Amino acid sequence: METSIWRALLYLVGIMAFAGVNAAWLGWCERKGAARIQRRTGPMEAGYQGLLQPLCDGAKLLSKQLLVPQGVDGILFRVAPVLAMIPAITSMVVIPFSENVGARNMELSVLLLFALASIGMIAILLGGWASGNKYAIISGARSVSQNLAYEIPMLVTVITVVMISGSMNLRDIALDQQGGFWHWNIFRLENGHFVTMWISFLIFFICSVAETNRAPFDMAEAESELVAGFMTEYGSMGFGLFMMGEYLNIVVGACLTATLFLGGWDGPFGMTSGIWWFLIKIYILIFTFIWIRWTFPRVQIYRLLNLSWKILIPFSMANLLITAALIKVF
Amino acid sequence: MQTLVAQTGAAPSLFSPEGVVGIIFLLTVALVVAGAFIAVNSKRLVRAVAGLAVCFTGLAGVYYFLLSPFLAMMQMLIYVGAVSILIAFGIMMATPEEQQSVGMKSRSALAGPLAASVSGLLFAALSLLGLKTEWQVFPREGAGDIKAVGLALLTNYGYVFELISVVLLLAIIGALVLAQKGRN
Structure with missing residues (x-):
């Protein structure tokens, strides 16, 4: 069964469908969430509560002319949106949705996810540069400095989880946390009293918000300063791909957080574990992403980088030392 | 999964698992070569960096074929994710007006063929060395x-x-x- 071609095809179709549906309807969720927070109604016209709005948007984006302005670097301009989308979809191959649902059980899946995430960074950089637009280039530079700064504390906190679970396999990490919420890495009081893991979780979550370029860390597309940042020159489906890539990155970030810290598919009280718990967890996390975006104002780029280099990195390093000591002692 | 180098005898069928693996291997190698050519030949520096990133990605694939996935991931993480990004970053900071041609002024007609022959010789010598030497095989770590x-x-x-x-x-x-x- 492992090597059957049907299994591979089924997972391929399933992952594409999951990615597509999420990329489309998370946009709707975001608009509804924003509307709720700002005491508006949001999209209401197409379908019940505007549920068909993503389809209409998609049709509009697809039928629009693909405009390549003069003075852009043609090849890179066209490649960048695709590069933003591919790594996010590919990442889903190694995510364990439940004990039996997961396309590939890979030994180094955590590492693979971060390796793919670095390609997404290149997409923004190339998109910004290829546009040949001042604002887009500034946006690309900002986004790279931000991503580099936040990748360090993120990887360091991941190391704490990897040390506790003794594996870089997402499935093994999730299996290690089965049996109720007190086994989850965020609260982890069994075998080792890891009292500082909630700090790890906090740092990791902040970093994943920053890595996906979401407000209050959306310096790359700060519309009041940079028009639309690296997306300024993009229209139609080029823009659409960037947006879908952003939402898929959020989904991957939420899946990673849920697997590393919140027990994966494990039920909070040790029963009825299954894929539904995983989905509930990731959608709560995604809601938090939206909630944060529409609640907090954008910060300055300097303060943003200071937060990472002066606060998050020292804290994550200290946390790493404490966790290592706790592993040794208990 | 077997390394292709170790295989001898008749070429596997195109639609067998070995055949698909072989095609993927050739694609990886093509990625390395194409990336290197882009990196060397393009006049725009950022394009050259993009080519370099493609080349690194291909190299990660080659590492994977050499049965060391860890090295492949690290190649992606460090060389694609950090090194080429930092180079691109440096270029963007240094020359916002990218169209300045880079040192292509005083070049004699001999330079191209000479460079091609030198690199061709080097490639031939290295290939010969790789194929003819009796390599000492280290045991696989785990x-x-x-x-x-x-x-x-x-x-x-x-x-x-x-x-x-x-x-x-x-x-x-x-x-x-x-x-x-x-x-x-």
Whole structure:
């Protein structure tokens, strides 16, 4: 069964469908969430509560002319949106949705996810540069400095989880946390009293918000300063791909957080574990992403980088030392 | 999964698993070569960096075919994710007007053929060396997973590991010295 071609095809179709549906309807969720927070109604016209709005948007984006302005670097301009989308979809191959649902059980899946995430960074950089637009280039530079700064504390906190679970396999990490919420890495009081893991979780979550370029860390597309940042020159489906890539990155970030810290598919009280718990967890996390975006104002780029280099990195390093000591002692 | 180099005899069928693996291997190699050509030939520096990133990605694939997934991931993470991005970053900071042609002015007609022949000779010599030498085969460390890599690094290769950390320390100190100079 492992090597059957049907299994591979089924997972391929399933992952594409999951990615597509999420990329489309998370946009709707975001608009509804924003509307709720700002005491508006949001999209209401197409379908019940505007549920068909993503389809209409998609049709509009697809039928629009693909405009390549003069003075852009043609090849890179066209490649960048695709590069933003591919790594996010590919990442889903190694995510364990439940004990039996997961396309590939890979030994180094955590590492693979971060390796793919670095390609997404290149997409923004190339998109910004290829546009040949001042604002887009500034946006690309900002986004790279931000991503580099936040990748360090993120990887360091991941190391704490990897040390506790003794594996870089997402499935093994999730299996290690089965049996109720007190086994989850965020609260982890069994075998080792890891009292500082909630700090790890906090740092990791902040970093994943920053890595996906979401407000209050959306310096790359700060519309009041940079028009639309690296997306300024993009229209139609080029823009659409960037947006879908952003939402898929959020989904991957939420899946990673849920697997590393919140027990994966494990039920909070040790029963009825299954894929539904995983989905509930990731959608709560995604809601938090939206909630944060529409609640907090954008910060300055300097303060943003200071937060990472002066606060998050020292804290994550200290946390790493404490966790290592706790592993040794208990 | 077997390395293709080890296979001898008739070529496998195109639609067998070996055939598909072979096609993927050829694609990886093509990626390396194409990336290297883009990196060398393009006049726009950012395009050259993009080519370099493609080349690194292909190299990661080659590592994967050499049965070391850990090295492949690290190649992606460090070379694609950090090195080429930092190079691109440096270029963007240094020359916003990218169209300045880069050192293509005084070049004699002989330069191209000469460079091609030198690199061709080098390639032939290295290939010959690789094929003809009786390589000493080291035993495989575990299953290529990080546990085996970590154990090997901290036991058998502890000395090398320590030396690498010294090199990193020197790099950090050097960066600090350079940054200090720039500030005054």
